[in-house]
Amino acid sequence: MNSSANPPMGPVVTALAVAEGRHLLASRVFWSGLAIALLGTGVFIRSALAEESPTWDDDAWTMGVSFFLAAIFVMVAVNRAALRDRREHAVEQHEALPAPRSARVAGLFAGALWPAAVTSVLVGGGVLFAATRLDVPAVSALFVIHNAVLVLMLGAVGLVLATWMPSPFVAPVVAFALFLIAPGETPAAWHVIWPFATLETWGLAAWHIGYLLALALLFAAIASGRPDWRRGQTIVALMSGVAVVVSLTVLISGVCPPRGPCLL
Amino acid sequence: MSGIRLTGVSKRYGRVQALDGIDLSAERGITGLLGPNGAGKTTLLRVLATVQAPDAGSVELLGHDPADAEQRRSIRRRLGYMPQEPGFYDNFTVFEFVDYIAILKQLTDRRKRHDEVREVLGLVELTAEARRKVRDLSGGMRRRLALAQALLDRPDLLLLDEPTSGLDPAQRLRFRELVSQLPNRPVVLLSTHQTEDIAAVCERVVVIAAGRVQFDGAPDALRQVAVGRVWISDRPNAQTLLSWRSGDGTLRHVGEPPSGADLVEPTIDDAYLLLSGSSGGAS
Numbered sequence: 141m142n143s144s145a146n147p148p149m150g151p152v153v154t155a156l157a158v159a160e161g162r163h164l165l166a167s168r169v170f171w172s173g174l175a176i177a178l179l180g181t182g183v184f185i186r187s188a189l190a191e192e193s194p195t196w197d198d199d200a201w202t203m204g205v206s207f208f209l210a211a212i213f214v215m216v217a218v219n220r221a222a223l224r225d226r227r228e229h230a231v232e233q234h235e236a237l238p239a240p241r242s243a244r245v246a247g248l249f250a251g252a253l254w255p256a257a258v259t260s261v262l263v264g265g266g267v268l269f270a271a272t273r274l275d276v277p278a279v280s281a282l283f284v285i286h287n288a289v290l291v292l293m294l295g296a297v298g299l300v301l302a303t304w305m306p307s308p309f310v311a312p313v314v315a316f317a318l319f320l321i322a323p324g325e326t327p328a329a330w331h332v333i334w335p336f337a338t339l340e341t342w343g344l345a346a347w348h349i350g351y352l353l354a355l356a357l358l359f360a361a362i363a364s365g366r367p368d369w370r371r372g373q374t375i376v377a378l379m380s381g382v383a384v385v386v387s388l389t390v391l392i393s394g395v396c397p398p399r400g401p402c403l404l
Numbered sequence: 405m406s407g408i409r410l411t412g413v414s415k416r417y418g419r420v421q422a423l424d425g426i427d428l429s430a431e432r433g434i435t436g437l438l439g440p441n442g443a444g445k446t447t448l449l450r451v452l453a454t455v456q457a458p459d460a461g462s463v464e465l466l467g468h469d470p471a472d473a474e475q476r477r478s479i480r481r482r483l484g485y486m487p488q489e490p491g492f493y494d495n496f497t498v499f500e501f502v503d504y505i506a507i508l509k510q511l512t513d514r515r516k517r518h519d520e521v522r523e524v525l526g527l528v529e530l531t532a533e534a535r536r537k538v539r540d541l542s543g544g545m546r547r548r549l550a551l552a553q554a555l556l557d558r559p560d561l562l563l564l565d566e567p568t569s570g571l572d573p574a575q576r577l578r579f580r581e582l583v584s585q586l587p588n589r590p591v592v593l594l595s596t597h598q599t600e601d602i603a604a605v606c607e608r609v610v611v612i613a614a615g616r617v618q619f620d621g622a623p624d625a626l627r628q629v630a631v632g633r634v635w636i637s638d639r640p641n642a643q644t645l646l647s648w649r650s651g652d653g654t655l656r657h658v659g660e661p662p663s664g665a666d667l668v669e670p671t672i673d674d675a676y677l678l679l680s681g682s683s684g685g686a687s
Contacts, residue, residue, distance in 0.1 A: 146477050151512035159504055163496075230491025233553075235455040237508040238480040244508070 149243045156239075156247025161254030164217050170255055173213025177259060180206020181266045188273050196274045203266050207259060207287050212315045214255045215294035219311035222248055222302030222363075242373070245299055245364040249356075252295030256288040263287045282345045289352040296359030303363045344394045347387050354383035406467035407431040407591040408452060408561065413461035414615075415447050422447040423458065424615035430591050434583065436606035436623070437595040440680050444615040445595045446488055449563050452593065453485040466560055466591075481510060484559030484590075488566050490550035494539035498530055498549060501538055505553040524552040527582055543570045551579070555586075562592045568601055580605050599672040609672075611679050618679050623672055630670030630678050635661045646677060 164170055184203040188194045222245070225231045264284045270276050301310050357380035365373045407430045415423040422444045439445045450456040451463060454470045466482055468475035493501050502521045511517040525531050528548040533541065541549065547570045554562060564583070568576045576598070583592060584605045594606060602609050603623050611619040611626070619626055636654045640647065644659035658674050661667065 146474060146481065147510055147512075152507060152510055155507045155512050155514070155517075159500070159507060163500075224493055225491065228491040228493055229489065230493070232450070232455055233485060233487050233490055233550075234508065236453040236480060236483060236485040237505065238477045238510050239508040240477075 152239050152243050153246045157250030160248045160251030164255050167217045169217040173210035177206045177210035196276045211291045211294045212318050214291050215298040216311045216315050218295040219298035219302045222299050242364040249360045252292050256291035260284050260288040279342050289349050293352045293356035296356045299363035300359045303366050347390045351387035354380045409464040411462045413458045415458050421615050432589045433607045434592040434605050436602035436609040439612035443612045449565050453563050482560040484554035484562040486550045486554040486564045492538045497535050499534040502553050506556050509556050524555045528552045558588045560590050562590045565595045568598050603672050613680050626675045627672050630674035634658050634670040634674045635665035635667045
């Protein structure tokens, strides 16, 4: 049954992604976030149906915030999954298994694609519904992709927190901080992850998605760098770090007013 | 297949010398590890499980050096480890938990992996509980679940730390049957306080105390250590290491007998007691 050469980790990561994704979808934390997203979508639909002249800009905001909050719940769910070994005192027996921690981090990161897919399908449904009632700009279709990468990125934040601050209290505190800034309309610090700040032009929206994706990869690389920081992780971290800086620069120059405070 | 070779292995935690120059080798078959609490058995198993590196000495497992990352991974692929206090994912079902461990053991073909999971659950008689949440299992069932994950992929090296603790008598007998009939006859190290288990299934027994090997031989040879040093009488004796009243009302003594003592056949417990030197450690 055993062969002498060590097999590659790719199939392990894929199998872990399936298992972790399934558990993320079944977690109560994810369902709590999903309930908020559904509530926000319901409010959006109701207001769109009730108003005489509803507009996408005014009414879709509720839905956008609710999915942003759902993504924060995914962050907490991923963090809890990553801390499972510590919580259940299973660290020792897992250290005796051949799959390294980096493979498990990669599996969890890829597992976050499941909640990303589920929430994005709902976002897509919301956008499609809106298109039947309102004048929805075509670029708003990117909200679906934006939501997916936002979930993935916040999932990676959950992984980083679990790796470098392995306490069950850290992620809820970070989540609370994100909740506090989520409903704001000011183009201040947090707008760099807020979709509607850039869903006005195709170019900016694309840069925004690229920015979030690079951020997700950067966080994932940092999360997998413990206990052993390897060359592959360094390369991913460096490349995604450069991509983050470039895309953020483009975003800031595109979104922020020329002389006004933007990222303060 | 090479088994395990330890030469001069030492491990210290602060002021505590957990292992003190252990020399040990083992090939296929079951070796029992006996020793009082704090003797170093669990530390020894952790070193063998590649989760802890020794401070000094050399370790070779299944022909590989665990100090090298790639070789360590090769060892881990062929290793089954049941720690003394295994951790479980309470929200997982029994099947999901073992399946998850199987993935981490690099069993990536889904169908084969699921067949393997079903097989090990069958071996430990947890098939009927496969869909139950781990949090709903009894202590004995959790013990068997820990054993199931250790048996995945027919390991060549199987390390079992107190596997029968918490099992009822029938389950312990079933465990003996299982571990003594493993199809690929792996190298098994069985750390336990249950001397009956040692006598029942082990071909060899190693007694450890204060981080050192005190005895290494067959269970019967261990018992021979106590021949002539166990006797019965109807009166207490101040020279005995330990004595207790048997069911028939006589006192059974272990230690240096007085002249003319009524000697009886010793057990492994008696010999272990004499080797470990005090009744306090023989829990």
